[in-house]
Amino acid sequence: MSNRIRHHGLKISRYSPKIARYTMLKHKKDDPNPDRYNKLYKGKSRFKKDGLSNLKYTRVDLVLKRLYTWVLVEVEPIKYPAKSIVQPSLDGN
Numbered sequence: 001m002s003n004r005i006r007h008h009g010l011k012i013s014r015y016s017p018k019i020a021r022y023t024m025l026k027h028k029k030d031d032p033n034p035d036r037y038n039k040l041y042k043g044k045s046r047f048k049k050d051g052l053s054n055l056k057y058t059r060v061d062l063v064l065k066r067l068y069t070w071v072l073v074e075v076e077p078i079k080y081p082a083k084s085i086v087q088p089s090l091d092g093n
Contacts, residue, residue: 003040003044004051007044007047056075056076058076059071059073060072060074
């Protein structure tokens, strides 16, 4: 994630522990992807096309706090084009 942020010219700011603490949410570990280092190395070429580049949302609420901004959004479902089903012909053509 930090590579993506820096790639777009943004800066990551971390406050001292006296002001803010950062905690990762607990989760079950998966087996590492054997291709993970290749994916990290080639990540810059995928930034524009993978992830949430097509996310559509509407902002519902915005609350400015002293140390963070709380944003509530409503996410619109992605509409995929319907797949056409080709029926095999009975005469073999």
